[in-house]
Amino acid sequence: MSRIPFHYKILFFGTPEFAIPSLDTLVKSGYKIVGVVTRPDEPAGRKQLLAPPPVKIRAQEYNIPVFQPEKLTSDLWKAKIPPADIFIVAAYGKIIPPEVLQMPKFGALNIHPSLLPRWRGPSPIQSAILHGDTETGVTIMQLDAEMDHGPILSQESLAIPPDATYPTLHDILARRGAELLIRILPEYLAGKIIPLAQDHAKATFSKLLTKEDGRIDWSRPAEEIERMIRAYAPWPGAWTTMTMRSKEMRVRIDDARVISEMREDTVSGTIFSSSAHPLVITTGKKSLGIVRLTPEGKKTMDAASFLHGFPEAYIAS
Structure with missing residues (x-):
């Protein structure tokens, strides 16, 4: 394995519980997280009081600066982006515009809970269970202008238990994604991984649930x-x-x-x-x-x- 390049600066994008294991693993492995970008606080509960995203809470526990832009295309937000060598994205919840993706030297890596190109989109875990898939996994990929479309760095598959629920499978994939990221990141930063294009003809798409x-x-x-x-x-x-x-x-x-x-x-x-x-x-x-x-x-x-x-x-x- 390559020497872990602690000197590289990471800007982390994530919002829900799924992203927390990846953030935890990066911090505990010694990487320098210069900031966390997450969604704005949203009303929650019967009283509809503003509640922070789970990733914001965890980032504050680590004393990492938190950014919650309404629009990633605004010039004001772009001026605030801390210099970073690479973006790491885990269930951020918004499409990151191309001009932002081009900022870091090493681009942006995304942790996606499916075996791409199967189940691109916002609900891959639910879709795998709903359609009776017997196998799923996690994919580490480069982000491009299209949703879950970029080339793949690494994948890890796992069998779906016959009684799997969304919460149980979600937690397994969140952990597996973090583990896979931390294994391949030093190799990627050392230029030892060649990303492979997805077979777009085999792509399937999950939907935004209502x-x-x-x-x-x-x-x-x-x-x-x-x-x-x-x-x-x-x-x-x-x-x-x-x-x-x-x-x-x-x-x-x-x-x-x-x-x-x-x-x-x-x-x-x-x-x-x-x-x-x-x-x-x-x-x-x-x-x-x-x-x-x-x-x-x-x-x-x-x-x-x-x-x-x-x-x-x-x-x-």
């Missing part, structure tokens, strides 16, 4: 809905609308099992009970035994507790 993406279509197969429950935890959540006590209420399905049992002559979305599951919902193919769910405004509960409180509940059309 709350509506979590709405369950009970006419879909049970396997697909079960993957949706795992992929969309905790947000946007896989949810449905139920009528309970003569009132329609949104209910998030937190955990479920695919079962073969069906009710004859019933439409998708019909609720019934089986010997193994007190709350079963029919789908377009097979059924889902509900394990845990969260009615709007209530605490998460198991199926038996839900039926005790809402014995007449049914899926609203």
Whole structure:
């Protein structure tokens, strides 16, 4: 391995929890972080009070200067950018304009939680689970003007556990990405890694998720809905609308099992009970035994507790 070039200056771009292991690893490995660029504070919680991004909190713990530009294209922001030899980017959440990417000598490296070119875009982890992928991984790549389009420096693959949820897979990939970055960074700065262009013909794209993406279509197969429950935890959540006590209420399905049992002559979305599951919902193919769910405004509960409180509940059309 090449000698770690501590004298190089790094400007780190990142916003959510995913970026924290990479920032931690760079700091603990002795690299000089001249600043952290993150998204502006945003309203959060029921009271919609301004809350700092997770990366801002961590950077302040390290006494690293924090920058939160509204627009990366503004001349005022460009004038504030501290001199850096390389940018490291991990889930920053904005496209960095070409004129900014060209500033550092060694360009900008991005840590992306998929095996590019599969699942470019903002929701690669959710997309891998939702589509039933058996393998995913992390990619260290050079950023260019297009989203997740630049050449690849290194990749590491891993099998997706059959019960993986977004939170569990997210944490694994965040750690793996940080570990891969710290392994290849000295080699890259020493000029010993030749980036390889992606096969753009094989690119697939993930989408920017909205709350509506979590709405369950009970006419879909049970396997697909079960993957949706795992992929969309905790947000946007896989949810449905139920009528309970003569009132329609949104209910998030937190955990479920695919079962073969069906009710004859019933439409998708019909609720019934089986010997193994007190709350079963029919789908377009097979059924889902509900394990845990969260009615709007209530605490998460198991199926038996839900039926005790809402014995007449049914899926609203």
